[in-house]
Amino acid sequence: MNNANDIQNxxxxxxxxxxxxxxxxxxxxxxxxxxxxAGLLNDLTVLxxxxxxxxxxxxRTCSQDIEEEIQRGFxxxxxxxxxxxxxxxxxxxxxxxxxxxxxxNIAGFLSYASKTRVNPPQDAELMILTCPYQLQxxxxxxxxxxxxxxxxxxxxxxxxxxxxxxxxxIIFSDLGExxxxxxxxxxxxxxxxSIDVKIFIADDFQTFDLLIPEAIKTxxxxxxxx
Amino acid sequence: MKILLVDDEKKFAIMLxxxxxxxxxxxxxxxxxxxxxxxxxxxxxxxxILDVKMPGIGGIKLRRKxxxxxxxxxxxxxxxxxxxxxxKIGSAEAACYLSKPLHIETLIxxxxxxxx
Numbered sequence: 001m002n003n004a005n006d007i008q009n010x011x012x013x014x015x016x017x018x019x020x021x022x023x024x025x026x027x028x029x030x031x032x033x034x035x036x037x038a039g040l041l042n043d044l045t046v047l048x049x050x051x052x053x054x055x056x057x058x059x060r061t062c063s064q065d066i067e068e069e070i071q072r073g074f075x076x077x078x079x080x081x082x083x084x085x086x087x088x089x090x091x092x093x094x095x096x097x098x099x100x101x102x103x104x105n106i107a108g109f110l111s112y113a114s115k116t117r118v119n120p121p122q123d124a125e126l127m128i129l130t131c132p133y134q135l136q137x138x139x140x141x142x143x144x145x146x147x148x149x150x151x152x153x154x155x156x157x158x159x160x161x162x163x164x165x166x167x168x169x170i171i172f173s174d175l176g177e178x179x180x181x182x183x184x185x186x187x188x189x190x191x192x193x194s195i196d197v198k199i200f201i202a203d204d205f206q207t208f209d210l211l212i213p214e215a216i217k218t219x220x221x222x223x224x225x226x
Numbered sequence: 227m228k229i230l231l232v233d234d235e236k237k238f239a240i241m242l243x244x245x246x247x248x249x250x251x252x253x254x255x256x257x258x259x260x261x262x263x264x265x266x267x268x269x270x271x272x273x274x275i276l277d278v279k280m281p282g283i284g285g286i287k288l289r290r291k292x293x294x295x296x297x298x299x300x301x302x303x304x305x306x307x308x309x310x311x312x313x314k315i316g317s318a319e320a321a322c323y324l325s326k327p328l329h330i331e332t333l334i335x336x337x338x339x340x341x342x
Contacts (some may be wrong), residue, residue, distance in 0.1 A: 028306040029238065032238050033237045033241065035328075039241070040241050040248075047248075062241075111281055152282055
């Protein structure tokens with residue numbers, strides 16, 4: 001690893017790999033459920049063929065479960081596809097709410113994920129010109145830290161406020177205490193700087209505030225921040 | 227044979243427990259590590275099948291808690307990940323390490339083998 005470009009490429013690739021691992025794990029869980037449910041259907045069929053009394057509701061429940069899991073699988077594949085195409089263009093116009101929801105869904109696959117409640121603004125335009133991949137990277141890292149500080153049973157509030165100048169503020173609140181040396185705060189600041197996002201952490205370290213510009217022209221090298 | 231199945235993927239755990247029950251295995255199913263500890267405090271299990279990655283107490287930590295309660299209980303780790311690092315941890319700490327999806331007849335053979 002020789003320069004800032006190498007560092008950024010390495011971190012970008014690591015993030016891409018992490019997201020793919022999360023999604024493949026989710027797909028594997030879905031397939032495992034379908035596999036066991038189909039197996040149970042087969043077990044019940046064998047019993048019925050042997051003349052044993054079988055509860056017909058079990059067949060119906062199994063069929064419904066398989067259908068539900070297939071729909072869950074389609075939704076997961078759609079998320080994977082959306083994420084994969086986010087690297088197609090370095091800077092483009094994107095819907096911030098859609099990116100936020102995508103990252104919440106994907107980060108939600110993590111075993112330590114907290115609950116989240118998104119409070120979007122009413123009738124507000126949330127289109128911004130940015131690097132979608134880096135913005136996803138930033139939001140994901142913030143969510144990971146938020147989940148780790150908050151815990152699985154708790155709920156994080158995510159509020160979105162459009163500013164008058166077109167910038168958008170995302171506030172992650174109801175977090176555990178953010179300051180901890182093991183959390184990658186420096187990394188988060190570096191990713192944010194690459195897309196001109198400003199970060200504010202409240203004095204109690206329990207609120208994370210991202211100020212996202214309405215438009216950026218280029219992506220700055222992450223290494224240049226430090 | 228009495229077994230404890232612990233997995234936060236509720237549908238998976240329920241389906242697998244029904245299939246095991248159809249094959250004559252006495253199985254209790256819970257969805258969190260915390261509930262697994264409570265169950266083990268009042269029941270004598272021969273084998274516990276533990277999902278590695280769960281909210282709260284994960285499988286690796288849970289194994290140590292359960293062994294403290296019942297040192298004779300055998301542990302089988304189960305994972306959807308199947309990564310090399312998971313496999314190393316799982317192989318070192320458990321009687322067996324399995325990756326989803328499972329083949330039910332293979333699982334039955336493994337259960338009988340580890341339970342002795």
